Amino acid sequence: MKAEQKLCRAGIMHFFRNRLVVLGLVLLATVLLYLLLPAIRQGSMEPFLNVQRMGLTGGSPAALTTSRFPKPVNITIRTGQLAGDPPLFFRETISVDAAGKMMQPRLQVVLLHGQAFTSKTWEDLGTLTLLASHGYQALALDLPDSESMKTDQNRTNLLLRFLDSLGVQAPVLISPSMSGRFSLPLLMLHSSRLRGFVAVAPVGTKLYSEQQYHSIQTPTLIVFGALDGSLGTQSLKNLSQLPHHTVVRIDGAKHACYMDKPREFHQALLIFLSELNRETLSHHGRKKEILSEEKK
Numbered sequence: 416m417k418a419e420q421k422l423c424r425a426g427i428m429h430f431f432r433n434r435l436v437v438l439g440l441v442l443l444a445t446v447l448l449y450l451l452l453p454a455i456r457q458g459s460m461e462p463f464l465n466v467q468r469m470g471l472t473g474g475s476p477a478a479l480t481t482s483r484f485p486k487p488v489n490i491t492i493r494t495g496q497l498a499g500d501p502p503l504f505f506r507e508t509i510s511v512d513a514a515g516k517m518m519q520p521r522l523q524v525v526l527l528h529g530q531a532f533t534s535k536t537w538e539d540l541g542t543l544t545l546l547a548s549h550g551y552q553a554l555a556l557d558l559p560d561s562e563s564m565k566t567d568q569n570r571t572n573l574l575l576r577f578l579d580s581l582g583v584q585a586p587v588l589i590s591p592s593m594s595g596r597f598s599l600p601l602l603m604l605h606s607s608r609l610r611g612f613v614a615v616a617p618v619g620t621k622l623y624s625e626q627q628y629h630s631i632q633t634p635t636l637i638v639f640g641a642l643d644g645s646l647g648t649q650s651l652k653n654l655s656q657l658p659h660h661t662v663v664r665i666d667g668a669k670h671a672c673y674m675d676k677p678r679e680f681h682q683a684l685l686i687f688l689s690e691l692n693r694e695t696l697s698h699h700g701r702k703k704e705i706l707s708e709e710k711k
């Protein structure tokens with residue numbers, strides 16, 4: 416009886432210690448970011464609270480917790496600008512391990528954004544830090560709203576310039592809404608350049624034929640809000656013709672489903688990336704459908 420109580424107490428202590436370690440790391444990262452990067456001072460503390468919440472709530476799927484990778488002890492978000500026409504502003508995560516060395520990412524993830532948003536959206540939502548904490552490098556680009564970006568070729572070139580300038584070889588590209596104008600031409604013309612594609616109800620899916628979709632081998636996550644009646648439904652119908660796709664519908668979320676339900680969005684994203692990473696490691700084995708829970 417007494418021994419049992421002791422065991423139980425030890426269990427509880429262990430539980431709280433784990434939680435405390437996570438909390439401590441999150442707080443440390445928050446303080447460091449706040450002190451070290453004047454550029455993000457105007458930003459609210461919210462992004463880190465989000466990550467904290469995610470870190471503290473249990474129930475993450477086995478796929479996320481069983482994968483082994485060294486944890487970064489220091490994650491910073493650096494901003495930069497590439498010269499050129501037009502100049503490109505971006506944010507990227509820098510992860511440092513316990514030995515103080517910059518870490519090699521498992522995969523690089525490039526995040527585009529919708530019409531009303533910027534790369535800051537992903538920082539505020541906690542997505543950049545979250546990705547980095549799982550061993551990925553996140554790079555978020557501000558898309559220019561310029562007159563010179565009229566053609567598919569212009570927009571494709573812009574993304575290629577971004578990837579080439581930063582030495583990003585085979586990223587996973589996340590593309591919500593308006594950014595489909597940039598991402599879909601790249602997918603169609605240079606699909607071998609993309610390790611994965613995450614379509615969040617992008618515009619412009621109607622512009623491509625069944626044959627074009629069938630020819631793309633890039634593993635794709637189609638994620639959309641259940642309340643996104645127009646673009647969500649339409650892009651799903653078109654993108655479902657991609658041979659290697661997985662569908663995640665987020666209940667109770669509208670068009671910007673990542674804003675409405677960040678936890679669900681992040682979880683779907685992490686599962687997709689973790690599967691991609693496993694495939695990459697098992698030397699280009701047969702691509703398999705991921706997430707069996709496909710919904711119609």
Ligand SMILES: *[C@@H]1O[C@H](CO)[C@@H](O)[C@H](O)[C@H]1NC(C)=O
Nearest residue numbers: 447451489490491509511515
């Ligand atoms: C965290 O990283 C930043 C920037 O890379 C560096 O200036 C800082 O010294 C690091 N802090 C720790 C505790 O490693």
Ligand SMILES: *[C@@H]1O[C@H](CO)[C@@H](O)[C@H](O)[C@H]1NC(C)=O
Nearest residue numbers: 500501563564565566568569
């Ligand atoms: C956009 O494409 C047009 C036609 O190909 C070209 O003349 C123009 O220089 C391009 N603009 C940029 C910014 O690449």
Ligand SMILES: *[C@@H]1O[C@H](CO)[C@@H](O)[C@H](O)[C@H]1NC(C)=O
Nearest residue numbers: 620621623624625649652653
């Ligand atoms: C794309 O979706 C639209 C609207 O649902 C549909 O009219 C069109 O035929 C679809 N195109 C392809 C190639 O599936």
